[in-house]
Each structure stands twice: as C-alpha cells, then as structure tokens.
Amino acid sequence: MNPSTLLIPVFLPLAAGALIFLLAKAWKGSGAVLSLAATAGMLAVSALLFGKEGTAALPWAGFGLDFVCRLMPFNGFILLAVSFFAFCTALYAASSLKGKSIAPHFFGFLMLSAGFAAGAVIADHLVLLLFFWEGLLGSMYGLIAMGRKDAWRTAIKMFVIVGVSDLCMMAGIAMTGHAAGSLVMSSIHLPVEGLNTLAFLLLAIGGLAKAGSMPFHSWIPFAAEDAPLPFMAFFPGALEKLVGIYFLARLSLDLYGLQAGSWVSLLLMTVGAVTILLAVLMALIQKDYKKLLSYHAISQVGYMVLGIGTASAVGVIGGLFHMLNNALYKSGLFLTAGMVEKQAGTTDLRKLGGLGKRMPLTAAAFVVFGLSISGVPPFNGFFSKELVYDAALERHWVFYLAAVLGSFFTAASFLKLGHAAFFGPAKPEHRDVREAPWPMLLPALVIAGLCVLFGVYNTLPVHRFLAPAVGEEALAGHHVSGMPANWMLVAGTLIALAAALLNHRYGVKRSGAGLGAADHIHHAPGLSGVYDRAERQAFDPYNHWTAFVGVLSRILNAADRGVNALFDVVSVSAAKTLSAGTRRLQSGAYTAYVLWSMAGLAAAAWWMFR
C-alpha cells in the first residue's frame, strides 16, 4: 500500500465539500452527485485499506507539527464504519432533501464533516486530531443551524457545550505533550497517575462530549426537533459516537493505560451507568418519535462508556461492539422516523397509530431495530450488551444492575413506541399513507439486514474487527463471541425483557392505549415531580451554566462599565495626545528633519562610545 493512499479518505470528501460550496449556485444537483461519488470513493478506499497498516506524513505547520496519519488495526475498522455511514447519509439525503433549498449547503457541510471525522480517526498527532476535532465541530454547527428557523439556538448550544469540552481537551493535550515529551499519538504511553490523571480526564471530557454522553448531552434532544433529518439520522447515532468512542477507547487503552479498579475507571463506569439510566428514563416518557430516539442515542452511549470504563478487554470489546451495533440500529431507527415523518407528515406519537398495515416494510425494519436495541437474542444488540454486562458484573454488581435496568426501560420504551406508531388502531387521517419510497427504504433494510447478520453471525465483527483492534494477547483466551458462557447473564437479560413485556401489558391495560404504556411510571408517586422538572429542563447543566454566566456577565458588565469609562477617557485621550505630539514634531521643514536625524546620530554615538 502506498502510504499516501491513507490521505484519500480525508482529502477526497474535503475537496468534494469545497467543490460543492463553489458549484452550489451553478449546478443545483452537484451536492448529491459529488457527495455520493466522494463517499463511495472514500468507502472503497477505506475497504481497501482495511486490515493494513501504514503511516503517511506531510510537512505541516513547522515546529514539529507534522501532518501525520497512521492506520492501524485500531482505527482501520472505525475508518471503514465512518465511510460507510457517510455514504449512507449521502444516499439517504440525496433522496430526502431532493429539491430543498438547504440541500447544497447540507451536502457541503456533510462532506466537510466526513473528511474531518475521517481525519480525526486516522490522525496520529494530537494537535492534528484537535484540528479535525474542531473542524468537525464547525461543520456540525453548520449542519444543525441550517435546520428549522430557530435551529441556530440549538446549534449555538451544541457549539458551546462541545466547544467548552474541546477547550478541556486542548488543555489535556498540552499536559499530555508535556508529560510524554511528544505529541505523536503512537509514541505516547502514559500511566494514569498523578497529574496525568487530570490530563486523562480532560481528554476524556473531549471524547465523552463528542459521543454525547451525560452531562454533555443536552443539545441532542433539541437537535432532534430542529436539525435536518439526515443529520439526526447519522450524526448523534453513528458518526459522532464512532469518533468520540474511538477516541475514548484509544485514550484508555493506548495513550494511557487505564487501570482496572482505579478510581478513574470507577468514575467512567459511573458516568456510563448514570447516562444509561437517566437518559432512558427520559426516553420512556417522550411523546415524539424523534425525541424519544434522541434520548436513546444518549442512553446507549452509557453502555459504551461503561464498557470502556471497566478497563477489561471484554468490556472494551463490548463497548466498541456496542458502538458499532448502536451506529447501525440507531441510524436505522432514525431512518424509520424519517420515513414516518415523510409519509404521515408528523412524528408526534399522539397523532400516529396503526401504520404497520400501511407501511409494512418500515414496520418490519422498525421491529428488527427495536429488538436489536432492546437486546433480544439473537439480534446484535444482545451480544454487545452481554459483553458489557459481563465486564460490569466483574467490577461490581451495582453497575450490572444499572445496565440491566437500562435494558428493561429500553425494551419498555420501544414496546411503547412501536405500539403507538405501528400497531393499535389506525387513525382515519392516515388512510392514504403509502409505503416509503425505495431510495429511503433501501438503506433502512440494508442496515436491518446488517443488524441481523451481526447478531446471528457475531463472530464476524468481533473476530474480524474488534479482536485485532484490542490485540489478541489482551484477550488472554477470553471467549468474546457467540452466546455468553455465563448463563446467569442470559437469564438476567431474559428476565428483564420479560418484565418489560409484562410492564407494557399492564400499562396498556391501565391507560387503554399503546402510547400510555409508560404513564404509570411517568406519574408514579415521587417520580412525576422529578419528571416534570426534567421536562422543564431544570436539570440541564447547560441552562444552569448559562444562567450562571448571565449573572456573572451582569456583574462583570457593571464592573466593566467603570473600567470602560476609564479606558474610553484615559486611553483614547492618551493616544490622541501622544499622536498629536508625534505629529507636531513633523513640522514640515526639512531642516527640522535633518536636525532630528543629527540629534539621533549624536545620541547613538554617545551610546556607543560613552
């Protein structure tokens, strides 16, 4: 392999993006065509590169900042996945955004995002990584902001949250570079101890925020309403998780050696467990298709963080496998949401119902995805979750319990969602609803097929993609594919699933409709108040922070006004006086200029020969 081939997946989409922006006016369809071509090329090259290793370096900013990219087993399959989802997004957007005015810019930013994401995955220099990281932030801002009318608010929210975390990451990079004496990632291997712990945590914040874990999640549900659908389908579900979790895993396995049982590991696991539970509880009560999915997009990160946080080979593989699976079924789920929105005109669950008969293929795909995300055997979600359970139980039963509870609520919420949208009595206004068009349906079906494939034949992804990434020796003979060896785990899962089913039946019977299946939890004594406040975003750290900043800025503003007056009066008048003084010296007579020069010469002579 020619090492510079490695740069193609980065520069091809970036070039396509630049071209799209240039051509947007002249050639309306350029976006879709160029994006498809570029992502197809990217996919082909990534597939060719898969399994290979190599380094490509370009001279860059000088001062030792080189453009170093490195392909290794760890990021090869992530690059492949990024390319695959970029391709799917382009394919899907080509159909769903056809003729819309935002299309050219969407494709432009999409290509930039794809390039930046690919760059972030293969970068082998922390500063380069940061460069792509920030680039991705910028292009995501563009993608969100072009949505609905008020989408810029969400975009700013995202920008602030992720941007602040990127600042943390920047500090982390500086500290890491100082500790390791190098910024080249493949030469950094540090233990998590002393000050390094802080650096590790700062870097981890960058990864967690990109992946959308709590407490950096709060923009995602709003994006679900505001951002264009193809963005929602692939970014929070797939691309961002791929990049963020990849970095987190790389960080804790490769850059730093995270010790199992250390407090940092426990912290990560706690973040994971809390994310799983809180987000899924919020998902349970949502009355909107897309918003419900968006909370799941947060909740599922919890499993990945939990898996990686265990710092055991099984857990990390479980986390990464779950990331892959989640990318598949979560984007699939958003695709079904998109199809429902397009065909039925709304995603409000209160207005939906009985679509299963009108859109049987969509419904079938939804069922597959629902089963996958709930972790029903033999779908893919089951296997990755089992690995995470296994690793979590090895650390402490609390984490296992949280994960299983999460599983229970996930299943419950999807039962509710499916029941409300696709089953039950059909609404009269949906009489003319048809099955979604093929270009939209096809990606969903392909992804559904992959879900089944990765479930039934889970040895394929685990042995082909994940084991080489972690390294065979780290596994030390662990059995990581197929049905779990520990039947207790399977039993636990099955009990949780059965409980979810029973709970659903109870809820339906109690409220009389699929939509109300979770009402008894929603309005349970003690919980309902909490839920109300959560709905009012009382727990959103972003809101607290902005409120705090608001107060702070008001105080500073008051102080500033005084200082400002000082500056306005003193500095401006000082500058004016000085300026007038220097100008007065310029009297217009050349004799004066000669005199000045001679005086300068005399002073210089005195200085040199004093």
Place this chain on the structure above:
Amino acid sequence: MTVDLILLGLLVLAALWAVLSVRLMMSVIGLAAVSVAVSLLMFRLDAPYAAMFELSVCAGLISVIFFVAISFTKRLTAEDIRTHRKERLRKTVWLPFLLAGLAILLVARLKSPGFAPAPDPGGDVRTLLWGGRHLDLIGQIVTLLAGAFGVVVLFKEKNR
C-alpha cells in the same frame, strides 16, 4: 610643508566664503574654489585621477549647473541677499560646529593613529576600476541614465 599649509588654508577660506557670502553667485564661486582646493589636495595625497575628475567635473560641470539654476531664478537675488544676511546667524549656528568638534575630539580620543605615509601604492586605479569594479561602473551608467530621465521629466514645462 608650505604648499600643504597654503592649500589647507585655502580650503577653509573657500568654504567660509561659500557659506558666508551674501550673494548666491559668490557662494557658487566659493564652492568651485573648495573643489579646486580639494582637487589640489588630492594631488598632494597621491590621487591624481580622482583629482582630475574633481577638477573637471565638480569645479567645472557642477558650477555650470548652479549657474544655470541661478540664471533661471535671477530676479530673486535681491530678496535672497536680504534674507541670507539675517539667516547667517540663526540659532542653530552652533550645532554643526559642535558636531565637527565632537567628531574631531572623537578621532583624537581614538588615540590619533599618527599614520605614517603609506608605502608606494601597489595597484593602479585604472586596473582596479576597469578590472575589479565592473559593478560600480554599471551602477554609474544606470545612475546617469536616471539622471537623463530626470532631465527629460523634470525640466519639461508642466502641461496644464
């Protein structure tokens, strides 16, 4: 030696003549006298070629340039004489002489080297100028060309 003494005295006198004379024409003649004195001093300092150039070009050509310039502005002479009479004793009079004094003191303080007359010069100016300093010659040619353009551009009547 007497000749040198006379020459130096002549030089200083001519300079004073150029600076202090109230008539512009006399100033120019003083300048020409300075040139002649410098030229003769150059002969005494074993620099005959430079001396010849100085004599022909500076004492000759440049004086002509000044005469031409003065003839253009002839009718201003009376006014100029009046002002120059006043100006000769401006407040800044001391400054150049202070600087000159400083320079002389400086050179003296740098322990006057008491140069002995150097041995007979090894090289010939013609060999050096035509053999070693081609680049200077090119520079001269270019400067002369620039001067020619200057004449063309600046001496033209302004077209209104």
Place this chain on the structure above:
Amino acid sequence: MQSLLILVPLVCLMLFNLPWKRGVGQAVSFGAGLAFLAAQAAAALWAMLSGGEPFADPLAGFLVFKTSADGLTWVMLLTIAVVAASSLAVSRAAFTDEKDRFYFANLLFVSVIGMNGAALSGDLFTLYVFFEAASVASFILIAFRRGMAGLEGAFKYLVMSTVATVLMLTGVGFFMLAGAGTSFAEVRAACLQSAHPEFARVGGLAFMAGLFIKGGMVPFHGWLPDAYGTAPGPVSVLLAGIVTKATGVYGLIRLTGSVLPMMPEVQTLLMTLGIVSIYAGALAAIGQSDYKRMLAYSSISQVGYIVLALGCRTPLALAGAVFHLLNHAVFKSLLFSNAAAVESRLGHNDMNRMGGLQAQMPWSSLSAVIGLLSTAGIPPLGGFWSKVIILLALWQAGFHAAAVLALAASLLTLAYFLSMQRRVFFAKGTETGSAVTEAGAAYLWPQLALAGLTAAIGIGFPFVYRFLLTPIQQLLW
C-alpha cells in the same frame, strides 16, 4: 545568471529608448517589463526551491562581476519583482498620458536595476552606488507630475538621502582607516581583527546611521511620510513596497546580520530604535486624515518590527525580519494600490471626505480589509506569521519586555486601520450613495493578486518556512 538580472534590464532600457515609432516604445516597455519581472520572480523562486540558480552565468568569463547571492538575496529579488510588477500594472491605469507611462516604465526599470544590484552586491560601496540609482529614480518619480506636493516630497527625500549617503561614505572611509577594503568579507575581517578597532566601530555607526535615514527609522524618518504621501499612486506602491526597504532596511539586515560582529551596544540601539519607530509610527498614523500619509506612518511602524528583530540577532529573529520585510512589501503595496484606486476614483486622499465606499467599491474594500488584517497580524495571513516569529525570537532570546511592547503595539495598528476602514469604506459618509464606481481592472487585479499572495503565504507557511526562512537562518554569523 546573477549578472543577467542587472544587465538584461539595462539593455532593455537602452532598447526602449531607440527612436521607435510613436506608441511602440510604450507598449514594448510595458510588456518587456512584466516579462522580465516575471522571469526574475521565477528565477528567484527556482533558486529558493532548488537551492541553486537555474543556469550558470553565461557572461562569467567576460565580466568581472563580484556578485554574490544567498537566501536573503533571493527573497529580495522575489519581493522586488512582485512589488515592481504590481506598480507597473497600476501605472497602466494611473497615468493617462502615453509618454508618462513610458517614462514611468523606464524609471521603474532604473529602480529595479538599482535594487537588484544592491541585493546582489557583496560590497559596501557597490551597495551605495546601486542605492543611489534606485533613489535618484525615486526622486524623479515622486515629482513625476511636477505638482507642488510631489516636488516638496521629492526635495525633502533628496536632502535627507544625500545626508544619508554622506554618512554612509564616511562609514566606508572609517572602515578603510581600520584597514579594510569595501567588500563585506574585508569589512567583517577588519571588525574582528584590526589595528584600530575603534575606527571600525565609528564606521559601523556612521554607515548604520545612513541606513536609518534611508530606511526611515524614527527619528531619522522625517522625509518618509511626505515622500510616500505625495507620490503618484503607482510610485508610492513602488516606493513604500520595496524601494526604501531594498535600500535602507535591506542594507541594515546585511550590515547587522552578516557584516558587523555582535555588539551589545548595537543590539540595544537597534531594539530601542525599533520600539520607538513602532510606537511613534503607529501613534502618528492614528491622527492622520490623509489615506496615503497614514499608510506611510504605518510603514514606519512596521519597519520598526524588522529593526527590532535585527537587534535581537538570533537566527530565528533574522529569519523573522526578512520574512516581515517580504510580508510588509506585499501588504503595503496592496494597501497603496488600494489607496491609488480610491484616489483615482475620488481625486483626493482625504479620509474625512470619504466614507461609505463599501457599496460602490466592494472589491477594493475587501482587499483593504485583507491588507490591514495582515498588517495587524491576524491569522492566517502572512503578516501574522512573521510577527509571531519575531515575537517568538525575542522571547526566546530573553527580551521579554520588548516582546510584550511589540505585541501591545499590534493593538495600535488595529486601531488606526479599523478607523481607516470605517472612515473610507464602512461608515456612512460623504460618498454614501454617490456615483463613484469600482476602480478598473488595472487597479483591482494587482490588489487581488497581492491579497491572494498574502493569504497564500500565510496558509502555505510551512513551505515558506522551509524554503525561504531556513536558508536565511544560516546567514547569521
């Protein structure tokens, strides 16, 4: 090849002035001028990238040219070619009379020969000779229109420049007394080992003082605003962009970088002058109401950075100084082209009578913004990198106070430029909604090309660093 850079334009110059038919000489001079400058830029780039000249000197056996070229020379030659080409392009529109254009092209050639010769010479006296060629051409060019303002600027420049040459020649005389000839190598040797080291010091000071005047350092700068401000548009592009840099500042870089030995007094002197120039220039610029005069003061301020870096005297600082010279040439000729465009449309330079040109002259406004951002050192434009290198070098060498002062002056730079942009283009003013039109292509193309260049230098900084600045760092001895 080096001698051709002097001889080819000289021969061209003579050919132009053969008795051609009316109009032919003018067309030929313009075309040949651009062609030669393009060739010069290409040769300089070639030399930088490959580390050697494109071809050997065909006249090597015929003429005894003691030319010498190193990394600094190539940067200068490239800069000269870029700025002179822009000036030539602007002149096509700025001078309406055919004969004026012809004489302008000729004098520009004289000036280019002068600057090329200076860049290629390895001898202090030859340096002086070529400086004079370029300066004489500038005197004539400033007074080109024979208006009172131009004559005033030109005469002041002439007086100060002559005082400067007297100082420089005094310096040469003292170097000779110290036992040296006039070539760089001999002077360097004499500075290090001489029976009379004091003479070498006096000579160094006198020569430097001459260069201070030519380069326009405060307080030696009196002539500069008048000369820049009154010259016709294309002439101020040439003058501000390169002539005073190739004469004064280049000489200083040579002298302090590779001729004079390390002297702490000289270092302090240069740094003091640098800081004083930066601040005095910027402060004077703030109070200006004449567009070109403000740019002239800004030039003083920017040259201050170069001299400040020279005073630091580390390899990195030297590279920063040369790089800033290049950048300054690019963005200052951009801004002066802009001023020429505005002047050509409004007929005056008074910023108080401008305002609101944004709508009528959007491209000029854009190029002015790029120029001023680059001057103020905003990334990713070229000016940012050179300032960063200078500040970095100062900091590394331990001159923390100087670095902080230089950085703080960027605020002043931004202040006067933003006020300029507001008064000329953005704010509502006399010209809001007037019938003024965008400047013609001959004004716009050089501006946009220079804007592109300063952006390209900034973005392609790694390559610039590698091919342009690394060789220069080795020049310091």
Place this chain on the structure above:
Amino acid sequence: MNLAGIPFFDACGIAGALLLAAGLYYLLVTSNLIRAMIALELMIKGVTLFLILAGRVTGRQDLAQALVITLIIIEVVIMVVAGGLVLGVFRNTRSVGSRQIRNLKG
C-alpha cells in the same frame, strides 16, 4: 610632514570634518533651496576628501580613487535632479525659498 605640530594627515581629516560641518551649517540656516544644494555639495566634498585621505594613509589609493570617481559621477546626477526639482518649485511658486516646501505637516 608636519604642519605646525599637527601631522598633515590629521590636518586633512580636520579639514574634511570642517567641510562637513560647514555644509551642515549652511543646510540648516539657509532658506534658499539653491543654497541648500550648495550645502549638500560641501558635505560631499568633505567626505570625498576624507575617502582620499583614508586611501592614502592605508596605501589603498587605487581603491579610494575608484570610489571617488564613482562618487563624483553620482554627485553630478544628484545635483542635476535637485536642480530639476528646484526649477519645478520655481515654476510653481515663482520662488526658491524653503518656505515654499513646508506645506506637508503632521
């Protein structure tokens, strides 16, 4: 080669310095542009003498003469150009006073 106790070469140097000083003085006091040109000439004369002297005492007459010849040529060109400028001022204002060129300030 003594001159009333002062070595001849030193005396020549002092004479050169005096010429420089006289030129500078004249340049500073006069308000006539033609006189300013004469002042510049005087300064250049001083430095010419100094260069020849420096060549003489170090035995490099050839070099000094080569320099001075070039210098003289350039001096003429400068004076011609200066004359052209003064002529321009005269044509514009009917005067050659330096007050005419004090309009650019600040």
